[in-house]
Amino acid sequence: MTALIYCPFPDAGTAERIGAILLDEGLAGCINIGSPVRSLYQWDAKRGESEEIPALIKTDAALLDRAIVRVEGLHPYDAPAIVGWCCDGAGTATRAWLGGLVP
Template sequence: MTALIYCPFPDRETAERIGAQLLDERLIGCINIGGPIRSLFVWDGERGEGEEVPALLKTDAAKLRQAIDRIEHLHPYDTPAIVGWPCEASAGTSAWLGQLHGGKSGVAS
């Protein structure tokens, strides 16, 4: 089964660096990095706001917990917002991400 992970990063460079690390470690098959977004939030009882860069990471459900834990370890925020969930995918996508366990794929994201 396929899984997705959503995580905002402080900037594009951080998202690219962490995404590349997870790709090298075969914890994800792809990271889609979006443009800047405006974030409004409550942290430590105070309201805040800022600009962040969202990312959607694609993985195999069997690697979901490990990928989330690794993002949390590499992320520069003290407590990053990382949300992951198993999901249905096309047969081709499922086969591609299932190959994170070993082997190579010619399928692009």
């Protein structure tokens, strides 16, 4: 089964660096790095605003928890917003590709 992880990063370079580590360690098959988005948020009882780079990481469901823990450990934010989920459906080629990540 395939899985996805969504996580915003402070800049494209950080997303690329963390994505490369996940690829090198076999925890992801791909990271899609998006264009800047404007984030409005409430944190520590204060309203904040920043520009962030969204990323979507593709992996196998069997690696999802390990990949999330790894992103969290590498991420420069104190409390990064990381969400992951198993996909209800995926193409045959995508399932085979990401399923090949699991030893």
